[in-house]
Amino acid sequence: MDFLLKLVDLESAWLIALIFLPLERLLPARPAQGVLRRGWFNDAVYFLLNRIPIGIGLLLVAAFAVMAGEAFLPAGFRTTVAQQPLWLQVIVLTLIADLGFYAAHRLFHTLPWLWRFHAIHHSIEELDWLAAHRVHPVDQILTKGASIAPVFALGFSDGAIAIFFILYQWHSLMLHANLRIGFGPLHWVFASPCFHHWHHADQPEAWNRNFSAQFPIWDILFGTAHMRRDTMPTRYGIEDNVPPTYARQLLYPFRRGSKDAA
Template identity: 40%
Template sequence: MCHPLRRPYLRVMLTKDARLLPHTACWFGVLSLLAVLCFHFPELLTSQEFRPVYTSGFARGLLLVGIIGAFVIGTLAVLAGQRRPIAFTGVVAATVAVLLGGSSIPLGEIEPTPWSLGVDWFILSLVFSALVFIPLERYLAHRPHPVLRRGWRTDVCYFFLSHVLVQLILIVVTTSTTTVAAAIAVDPVKELVVGLPLWLQVLLAVFVADLAQAVLHRAYHRVTSLWRFHAVHHSSRDLDWLAGSRVHLAETVLTRSIVLLPLMVLGFSTPAMNAYVIIVGLQAVVAHANIGVRFGWLEYLVVLPRYHHWHHARHVDYWDRNYAIHLPVVDMLMGSFKLPRDGSWPEEYGVLRLETVPEGIVEQHLMPFRGDRGYERHVA
């Protein structure tokens, strides 16, 4: 008699993608293990700026859910015969997390440190982004593709790198802009800006930052040496909430420095700057999301998925269009606005010459320094 979990229709009920169940168990286990390490080494592994956002009780509860999830989902995947080694990895990682103390690890006062890794930022961002966007993209996708689509491993590596190194990136960006901003800032202008109502400061900050980013973005496309870095971001062949993380670290530092500079020169208040950081983080994810909803006139007011997807289109007519990340009016002012009125979406994404971008995060980080060449293992 066939085991109940081996019946085809029950396996389909468990998951539409046979890889999703074991990989979910694996990620639950690995993230749980990383969370336990954060409790053991909070000064080294947790971001000093991000710690005040959550409580230790919340973190313990989330860790307990992760451990239980790894055991339950991993067991189901093993019984269903779905990629058992991957599912078993998650169960083993969760077991190690329990042996290291699980959710009951005592946590004393965390001493301030000059720098630390943002493993906690990575865990919470990945978990809650996945919880929000995977269901949305599952049911509202304009072009359905598996959750574990091609290139997802590379994009998870970029997601990990950008979040874990968040404080280091912030230090480099702040250091590179503070001195310049202090030298060219005009005090009367700063006093005028900081005296504006907070809501107006936020709107103005979004516009100024978007204009600075769009000008630099155009340079990325038109200057060959800069394009080699930016081509990494455009190499994604499928767009979703995770694809926006594929950005070369050098581009991340340069873009954030150029965007931060005018905001510091004009003297926006700290609350306004913090609000902008939240907005840009959310909109960058939404703009790349695989959400095929028509937003009507809003698409001409705010950058939404269809607008930015056309910027990523593997189409020569859109290679030099739609640079804004917040406001389409910025592209209208720059003469780079282009959006089909018929509501259509791109048929294909990626760089025009696919063979010029290799696969994998290491090769892609080395690519800009190797000149214009082709690769045997490329993103096609």
């Protein structure tokens, strides 16, 4: 499980930048948006520091989930799961994890006290790969925790879980990147940058839509999908008065008078 603490290490930071900086020049959703856009420094601080509390939190969630699975599931169940073919484990566990993510993410949009944490992420007004990291640690630990807890409890193998984490990390970076990519007919199967950009749109038709992180199927099944293929949003962000710096953003959900609005 120690890979949870290395979700984003500094070596991969160079690789991420090397891939996404040119891609965002080649296929930009907003060509006028520069690399050093508003808030980039704050998001770089998130990139460097946030993985520490998030890694520790998720490690605890995973440890408790394993203990719960061992205590409550029938003997041999977890071993049988871990013995399934790797490709099958990756598909099934990713679907389960994304359903957990969908449910937690939707709750963060529904309950006012949770929204105050999630508002930090939705305060992004210029999306790119770096902005993907602007997530309050409590938000990330609970949402990602709801996503991975069943996976660890059910006993999927470490190899399958490691593949899931790598795919999730790169997918999440792509979803937030300043990219005009819609995936064509596959946009019904895999979440595209277009799909997730609409989740961040400050446009009423897309409010509280597209909660899934990887598979739009959950939004389609639960009636929250906003499936656009060719049109990108024109505005991002929220009305909430979120402060601009890392430390103040960490404290924002605990402040009296934070605006309760999703």
